Amino acid sequence: MAAETIPQSGDHAAEASAVGLPQLDLSTWTSQIFWLALTFAVLYFALSRFILPNLRNTLANRSDRIADDLDSATRMKVEAEEAEKAFEESLRSARAKAANVAESTRQSLDAEIQSELDAADADAEREADIAEARIREIKTAALSNIDAVASDVAGTIVSQLTGKTVTKAALTAALNKA
Amino acid sequence: MASGPMEQFKIEREADLFEIAGQTVSWTNSSFWMVVSVVLIIGFFILTMRGKLIPGRMQSMGELSYEFIADMVRDTVGPEAMRFMPYVFAIFFFILFSNLIGMNPYAFTTTSHLAVTAALAIFTILMVMVAGIFKNGLGWFKIFAPSGLPLPMYLIIIPIEIISFLSRPVTLAVRLFANMVAGHVLLKLFAIFAAFLLAKGGITSVGVILPVVGTLGIVALEFLVAALQAFVFAILTCVYLNDVYHVGHH
Numbered sequence: 001m002a003a004e005t006i007p008q009s010g011d012h013a014a015e016a017s018a019v020g021l022p023q024l025d026l027s028t029w030t031s032q033i034f035w036l037a038l039t040f041a042v043l044y045f046a047l048s049r050f051i052l053p054n055l056r057n058t059l060a061n062r063s064d065r066i067a068d069d070l071d072s073a074t075r076m077k078v079e080a081e082e083a084e085k086a087f088e089e090s091l092r093s094a095r096a097k098a099a100n101v102a103e104s105t106r107q108s109l110d111a112e113i114q115s116e117l118d119a120a121d122a123d124a125e126r127e128a129d130i131a132e133a134r135i136r137e138i139k140t141a142a143l144s145n146i147d148a149v150a151s152d153v154a155g156t157i158v159s160q161l162t163g164k165t166v167t168k169a170a171l172t173a174a175l176n177k178a
Numbered sequence: 179m180a181s182g183p184m185e186q187f188k189i190e191r192e193a194d195l196f197e198i199a200g201q202t203v204s205w206t207n208s209s210f211w212m213v214v215s216v217v218l219i220i221g222f223f224i225l226t227m228r229g230k231l232i233p234g235r236m237q238s239m240g241e242l243s244y245e246f247i248a249d250m251v252r253d254t255v256g257p258e259a260m261r262f263m264p265y266v267f268a269i270f271f272f273i274l275f276s277n278l279i280g281m282n283p284y285a286f287t288t289t290s291h292l293a294v295t296a297a298l299a300i301f302t303i304l305m306v307m308v309a310g311i312f313k314n315g316l317g318w319f320k321i322f323a324p325s326g327l328p329l330p331m332y333l334i335i336i337p338i339e340i341i342s343f344l345s346r347p348v349t350l351a352v353r354l355f356a357n358m359v360a361g362h363v364l365l366k367l368f369a370i371f372a373a374f375l376l377a378k379g380g381i382t383s384v385g386v387i388l389p390v391v392g393t394l395g396i397v398a399l400e401f402l403v404a405a406l407q408a409f410v411f412a413i414l415t416c417v418y419l420n421d422v423y424h425v426g427h428h
Contacts, residue, residue, distance in 0.1 A: 022187040023292045023359070028208075030201035032189070032293040035209035039216040040298075043272055048264035051223040055244040058229045058237070065231060 151175055183366040187290055187359070208294075211286040215275040243271070247412070254416035255423055262419055265305070269298065270412035277358065277404030281397070289407075290358035292351065299350035302415050310422040321421050350414060357407050361400040368393040 022028070151171040158166045190207045197203065226240025233241055247267045251259050273289055280287025288294050310318040322339040323332055372389035375382050 022184060022189060023290070023355070025189070027202075028189040028191075028206070028291075029293040030198065031191075031204045031206055032208055032288075032291055033297045034198070034203045035206075035212050036288075036294050036297050039209075039212040040268065040272060043216045043219060044264060044268045046220045047223070047268050047271075051220070051227060051240075052244065052264050052267060054227045054229060055223075055240055058233075059241060059244065061229075062231060 147172075147175070183363045183370065186362060186366060187287075189291075207286045208288050208291065211276070211279060212288050215272065215279055215288065218279070219271045219275050243267075250413060251416055251419075254413060255419045258423055259416070259419050262309075266412050266415050266419075269302070269415055270408050273298075273354065273411050274405060274408035277408060278401070280358065280362070281400060281404060287358055287362060289354055290362060292355045295355040296347070296351040298354075298411070299347040302350065302418065303347040306418045306421055309419075310425070313422055314425050318421075318425055320425050346414075346418060350411065354407050354411055357403055361396070361403055365393060365396050365400065368396060 151168065154175060155166050155168070155171050158164065158171075191204045192207070192210075193205045195203050195205055223240055223243075226236045226243075228234060228237040230237060244267075247270060248260070248263055251263045251266055255262075276287065276289045279285050280290065307318075310321070314320075322336050322343065324335065324339070327335060368389045372386050372393065375386040375389065
């Protein structure tokens with residue numbers, strides 16, 4: 001085992017001392033720098049001319065589009081608010097109109113009721129007056145009849161009791177005295 | 179098992195292509211994985227390019243990536259720095275994909291090489307300097323002299339500011355490089371140890387459970403580090419870009 005490893009590490013030591021670090025082998029630098037410059041230049045050209053402008057345009061288009069959409073959303077919101085305001089306005093005016101109609105209807109109904117009530121009152125009063133007048137007539141008629149009846153009854157009673165006839169005038173005077 | 183922990187960073191020369199100033203440029207495993215990384219990034223983002231108003235899953239990932247880096251640049255520097263956003267985006271995803279590709283077995287971690295991280299760091303700092311001077315003229319050098327200090331303090335502050343500025347590319351490069359190397363070396367050491375215990379046979383092979391559990395833990399940690407280092411590199415790039423735009427209030 002040991003015999004195997006020792007020559008191996010010896011090989012490595014010899015190799016390392018002969019070549020050194022591969023990075024410090026200056027004979028490879030020209031090639032490396034040449035190819036780095038070439039490949040990096042190609043990469044830079046491809047990126048700056050084609051790839052990055054494309055990505056930039058895509059991103060710019062998207063942000064433009066988003067800004068546009070936001071603008072139109074704002075505009076639509078304003079329009080919706082205006083429509084709502086107009087709707088509320090018309091609602092309010094309709095309500096006021098309805099209130100007006102109700103009020104005027106109520107007033108005209110009130111007036112009608114009042115006039116009918118007045119007419120009914122007048123009728124009732126007139127009827128009451130007529131009835132009162134008749135009552136009064138009947139009453140006076142009845143009262144005057146009572147006098148006549150009373151004098152008749154008194155004349156009859158006197159003639160029955162005394163056999164004498166009494167004049168009407170004397171009866172009336174006697175009754176009025178009583 | 180035969181390879182040492184540093185073997186994984188070896189650059190394999192596949193073919194020599196041409197020479198620049200006496201230096202040979204070759205096609206290597208590192209080049210291959212850089213190309214893979216860039217192809218994967220571009221492919222991924224092409225799949226996200228649907229452009230739909232309501233994004234699907236792929237498109238959402240692309241848009242989230244865009245918003246993530248754009249917010250990072252905006253929050254750290256400001257909206258005026260958005261012209262650097264593609265650079266920060268490229269830095270972040272190049273490092274992220276390279277790091278994540280490196281987590282796959284047999285794949286090569288291109289960001290584990292100082293040449294790559296240093297090149298990215300130095301280019302970033304040079305870009306900040308050039309853009310700063312281009313934008314502010316020589317007034318840009320005021321970043322080394324914060325305003326509102328008593329005069330003698332500048333004798334101390336200005337050298338400190340210059341040193342801290344010069345250390346930026348070093349720290350930027352070494353942080354990424356060291357994190358990648360350390361993670362992969364640790365992973366390899368645990369794996370080698372597991373294989374070693376297993377090869378011993380007998381009762382010691384039972385102990386293999388320890389390095390295997392350790393390896394699993396480190397794999398999880400390394401995925402975190404892969405994303406975190408990409409984020410750190412990107413956000414430090416943004417912080418340094420601050421010096422382009424806000425010279426006065428340093």
